[in-house]
Amino acid sequence: MNRNTPHFSTLPPDEVAEFAKTWGFIPTASVTLDSIRQVRDYADEVAREGKWKGDPIEGFVVRSTVADTASGSSSSSSSKPKPGAGEGQGEPPYPPGSPFFFKIKFDEPYMMYRQWREITKTLLPLRKPKCAGRKNRNAEPWTKLGSSLRRPESRVYAEWVGRKMIDEPEFFDGFQTGIVKVREAFLRWTEGDGEQEWRKARESSDTPKPWSEKKFLIAPIAIPGMGKTVLGVALSQLLPGMIHIQSDDVQTKKTGPAFLSNVKNALKDHAIVFADR
DSSP: OSSSSOOOOOOOOOHHHHHHHHOOOOOOOOOOOOSHHHHHHHHHHHHHHHHHEEEEEOEEEEEEEBBBOOOOOOOOOOOOOOOTTTTTSOSSSSSSSEEEEEEEOIIIIIIIHHHHHHHHHHHGGGGGGTGGGGOOOTTGGGOGGGGGSSHHHHHHHHHHHHHHHHOOGGGGGTGGGHHHHHHHHHHHHHHHTTTHHHHHHHHHHHOOOOOGGOOOOOOOOOOOSSHHHHHHHHHHHSTTTTEEGGGGGGOOSHHHHHHHHHHHHHHHOOOOEEEEE
């Protein structure tokens, strides 16, 4: 719901929801928070639970407004999370008060669901009576799954979907447009006959870190003179929590081991490390 103006201007969520109700659309549920910190804490909590209001969720679209960095004020909702905005480390690219949207994507369950989709596509040949994998787990298509079975939950899913392809091959007709149907059938199974098996898998799986607690390593690859160091310096000024580690700062005869040690130590105290070799 955008206004017809040269610059991006959108209606607030409550007006969009009211429009949806009036014209027969499904309103998008929303919650209002007062700061970026509250958004992060809220998203971390939902990521740990894996559900929002009882339903699995891939993430959020966050509607915010650009802060007035000159006065330090911001709108009543949330300020745009421009790295450094309001901290004297840079100016937003849009005027104060402008709407700004960004996404938060959860590794779980979103990434896990994507993995299940790929597992299902790989195992589709099991529907055919002459498929070798029906009787031999060391044959195709099982041998094509590789690292996708690393997670205990995905191994449980693969076993379930493999059995179902043999017992009910017609269930997977039109799979490309019925991905959600297969997933929901599996999740219902985990709440019934497969509850104990699913619980064991979940307990043995590593709990993913909240998105705001993860570490990132940036390793630029380019020929000398392309501007890797300039990029690292610029990003370290723009991104709070980032540190720029240069091999040129190492004074030992063999710079490689010392540089790697510096990068490793930097990751202990910083969310983002730019490894400039």
